[in-house]
Amino acid sequence: MGKxxxxxQTECDSSRKETRSLSWLDACKAYLERRVxxxxxxxxxxxxxxxxxxSTLSAWLRDGGISRSTIGxxxxxxxxxxxxxxxxPVVDRVALPGLGRLFGQRRSWMLLAQIxxxxxxxxxxxxxxxxxxxxxxxxxVTLLALFGLLVAFSSATQDIAxxxxxxxxxxxxxxxxxxxxxxxxxxxxxxxxxxxxxYIADFxxxxxxxxxxxxxxxxxxxxxxxxxxxARKDGDQIDETLSEVQWINEKxxxxxxxxxxxxxxxxxxVVCPFTDFVRRQxxxxxxxxxxxxxxxxxxxxxxxxxxxxxIDMGYTKSEVASISKVFxxxxxxxxxxxxxxxxxxxxxxxxxxxxxxxxxxxxxLFALMAWFAEPSLSLLAVVIGADNFSGxxxxxxxxxxxxxxxxxxxxxxxxxxxxxxxxxxxxxxxxYSGVVVDLHGYEWFFxxxxxxxxxxxxxxxxxxxxxxxxxxxATRDTTDESSN
Numbered sequence: 001m002g003k004x005x006x007x008x009q010t011e012c013d014s015s016r017k018e019t020r021s022l023s024w025l026d027a028c029k030a031y032l033e034r035r036v037x038x039x040x041x042x043x044x045x046x047x048x049x050x051x052x053x054x055s056t057l058s059a060w061l062r063d064g065g066i067s068r069s070t071i072g073x074x075x076x077x078x079x080x081x082x083x084x085x086x087x088x089p090v091v092d093r094v095a096l097p098g099l100g101r102l103f104g105q106r107r108s109w110m111l112l113a114q115i116x117x118x119x120x121x122x123x124x125x126x127x128x129x130x131x132x133x134x135x136x137x138x139x140x141v142t143l144l145a146l147f148g149l150l151v152a153f154s155s156a157t158q159d160i161a162x163x164x165x166x167x168x169x170x171x172x173x174x175x176x177x178x179x180x181x182x183x184x185x186x187x188x189x190x191x192x193x194x195x196x197x198x199y200i201a202d203f204x205x206x207x208x209x210x211x212x213x214x215x216x217x218x219x220x221x222x223x224x225x226x227x228x229x230x231a232r233k234d235g236d237q238i239d240e241t242l243s244e245v246q247w248i249n250e251k252x253x254x255x256x257x258x259x260x261x262x263x264x265x266x267x268x269x270v271v272c273p274f275t276d277f278v279r280r281q282x283x284x285x286x287x288x289x290x291x292x293x294x295x296x297x298x299x300x301x302x303x304x305x306x307x308x309x310x311i312d313m314g315y316t317k318s319e320v321a322s323i324s325k326v327f328x329x330x331x332x333x334x335x336x337x338x339x340x341x342x343x344x345x346x347x348x349x350x351x352x353x354x355x356x357x358x359x360x361x362x363x364x365l366f367a368l369m370a371w372f373a374e375p376s377l378s379l380l381a382v383v384i385g386a387d388n389f390s391g392x393x394x395x396x397x398x399x400x401x402x403x404x405x406x407x408x409x410x411x412x413x414x415x416x417x418x419x420x421x422x423x424x425x426x427x428x429x430x431x432y433s434g435v436v437v438d439l440h441g442y443e444w445f446f447x448x449x450x451x452x453x454x455x456x457x458x459x460x461x462x463x464x465x466x467x468x469x470x471x472x473x474a475t476r477d478t479t480d481e482s483s484n
Contacts, residue, residue, distance in 0.1 A: 035169050036181045038227050042162050043185025045110070045220025049117050049155035050186075051193040052124075052213055053077050053148045059198070059307040059317075060206045064131040066141065068308055072434025075304045075427065077145065080152035082424030084160055088416030089269040091160045106168070106412075107224045109161040114224070116154030118217040123147035125210035158220070163419060164412035167403050169230045179399040180340025183392060187332045192216065195325025202317040244272050273410035273417070280407065284467060288405060291459050293421045295352075295398055298453025299359050299391055300426025302366065302446065304433040309366070309442055314375045323380050328388040335392025342393075348401045349464040355394025356460055360453035362387040367446035398422070404470070 051057075058071045091109050095101075099108035127143040166178055193213055200209035248267040255263070278285045310320045342351045365383040372379065402418045429452070436445045463470065 035228065036178055038169075038223065039166055039178050039181040040185035040188075041219065041223035042110075042165070042227065043182035043187075044189040044192075045114065045185075045217075045223055046155070046159055046162050046182070047186035047189030048193050048213065048216060048220070049121070049151050049158075051190055052121060052197070052210065053152045053155070055303055055307045056193055056197050057144075057148060058304065059311065059320075060128065060131070060201070061141075061144075062308045062311055063201075063206070063317075066131075068305075068434040068438055070141070070434075071308060072304060072431055074145065074148075075433070076431045077148045077152050078430075079424065079427045080149065081156045081159070082420045082427050084156040085413070085416045085420040087157070088160050088413045088420075089273070091157060091416075092164065092273075092410065092412035093265065093269040103224060104229050106161045106165040106230060107227060110158055110165075110224045111221065113154045113158035113161065114217050114220045117151055117158065117220075118214050120147045120149075120151035120154060121210055121214035121217070123150070125207045125214060128210065129205075129207045131206075159419065160412050160416045163415045165227070165230055167406055167411050167415065168408060169228065179343075179403065180336050180396045182399065183336040183339075183396050184333055187329055187336065187392065190332075191325055191329040195321040195329070198317045198321035198325060202321070244268075244275055269413065273407075273413040276407050276410055277405070277414060277417075281405075287459065287463065289421060291456060291463065292402065292405075292418050293425050294452075294459070295356060295394075295456045296422050297426045297429060297456070298363060298449055299394075300423060301430045301433055301452065302363050302449040304430040305437055305442070305445060306366075308434075308437075309370070310380075312442075313370075315380065319377065319380075323377065324384050327381060328384045331385045331388040332392035335389035336396050337392075339393035339396030343397055343400050348397065348404060349460060349468075349470060351393065351397035352401050353457065353460045353464060355390065355397045356453065356457040358386075358390030359394050360450045360457065362390050363446050363450035363453065367443050367450070370442035370446060 054075065054077075057074065061071050061074060062068070095105055096108045096112060099111060102108070103111060124144055124147040127140055127147065131140045131144070162182075166182060197206075197209040197213060200212055244267050248263055251263075281288055306324075307320065310324060311317075339351055339355070342354075362383070365386055369376075369379055369383050402415060402422070405418060406414045433445065436448060440448075
C-alpha cells in the first residue's frame with residue numbers, strides 16, 4: 001500500500017472516530033444553525049415547481065382525459081433538470097447586471113429563476129382552463145408543455161444556484177444536516193404542490209390550484225432576501241496555476257484580446273470543472289459517475305406513474321392528497337431527519353447503501369398493492385409510508401454524497417453535472433413508463449422499477465469495500481479553502 005493510500009486510510013479512520021464520538025443530542029443541535037434554517041426556506045423554493053411539472057401535472061392531465069402514453073411522454077419536460085449542466089457554467093461565473101450587485105452571484109440567479117417560475121405557472125393556470133374541451137385539447141396540451149418547459153428550465157436554473165449556495169455557505173461537516181434541512185423544505189413544498197394542489201383541484205379546479213402555486217413563489221423570493229451572503233471568489237477570477245489555463249494561455253496569446261478572454265473563460269468555466277473532478281478521483285471517476293447516474297433510476301421511473309396508478313385504482317383526489325401527500329410527507333420528514341443524523345454519525349456510504357436497498361424494496365410493495373386490485377386505504381398508507389421514509393433517507397444521503405464529490409472552486413458547475421446525471425437516465429426511462437403499464441399492467445411495471453434499482457445497490461456495496469475514504473462527510477477542494 002502506497003503512502004497516499006495509507007494517509008487516506010488514516011485520515012478516514014480518524015474522521016470516523018470523530019464523527020462516531022458525537023452524541024445524538026450533539027447531532028440534533030446542528031439543525032438549529034441559522035444557515036441550516038435558511039436552507040429549509042430555499043429547499044421549499046426549489047421543491048415547489050417540481051411536482052407541478054411532474055406527478056401533479058400527470059394527475060391533471062389524466063383527470064382531463066389525456067392518455068397514459070401522452071402523460072408518460074410529458075415527463076420528458078423533466079429532462080430539463082437533467083441537462084442543466086450545459087448552462088451551469090453561466091450561472092457559476094456570469095454576474096447578472098444590477099441584481100448581481102444587490103444580491104450577489106448566487107442569490108441574484110435564484111431571484112431571476114423564481115420570476116421565470118412564477119410566469120410559467122401563471123401561464124399553465126390560464127391556458128389549462130380549456131383542457132377538458134375536446135375541440136381545444138390538443139392546443140391546450142401544447143401550451144401546457146411550453147409553459148411547463150419554462151417552469152422546468154427556470155426551476156433547474158434555481159437549483160444550480162441553490163446547490164452552489166448550500167455547499168459554499170456551510171462548512172464541510174455541516175453538509176449532512178444542510179442536506180436534511182434542504183430536503184425538509186423541499187418535501188414541505190412537495191406537500192403543498194402535491195396535497196395542496198389536489199385539495200384545491202378537488203374543491204375548485206386545477207387552474208385555480210396552479211394560480212395558488214404561482215403565488216407561493218413569493219416564499220422563495222423572501223428566502224433570497226433574508227439569506228446571508230456567501231463569501232466566495234469573484235465569478236471572473238481565473239486560477240492561473242491550473243494546467244488547463246496555462247495551456248490555453250499559450251495557445252491563444254496571439255489572438256485579439258476579446259478572443260483570448262473568451263477562450264480563457266470557456267476553459268476555466270466549462271473545461272476545468274470536469275478535468276478537476278477526474279484529476280481528483282482518478283480511475284474511480286467513472287464508477288462514481290455511474291453511481292450518480294443510476295442511484296435514482298428506480299424511484300424516478302416509478303414516480304411518473306404513481307398518481308395515475310392511484311386514480312386508476314379508484315382512489316379519490318382527496319384520499320390521494322391525505323395519504324400520499326400529507327401522511328407521506330411526515331414519513332418523508334422522519335426518513336430525512338433520520339438520514340441526516342446517520343450521515344453525521346456513520347459517514348456517507350452506509351446510509352447511501354441502506355437508502356438504495358430500501359427504495360428498491362418499497363417499489364415491490366406497490367406491485368403488491370396493484371395485485372390486490374381493490375382500493376384499500378390501510379394498504380395504501382403502509383405502502384406510501386414505507387416508500388416516503390426510504391425516499392427521504394436515501395435523498396439526504398445522496399445529496400450529502402454529491403456534495404462530498406464537489407470542489408468549492410467549481411461548485412455550481414460540478415454539482416450541476418452530478419444532479420443532471422442523477423436524473424437523466426431515470427427521466428429518459430420514465431418517459432416510457434406509460435407504455436410499459438399499457439402493455440404489461442401496473443404489477444409488472446412496479447417489479448421492473450424495483451429491479452432497475454439493484455445495480456446501484458451493488459455498485460455502492462463494492463465502493464464501500466474499495467474506497468472507505470469516501471465514507472466521510474467532507475467536500476474536497478484543489479485550492480486553499482480559506483480563499484473561499
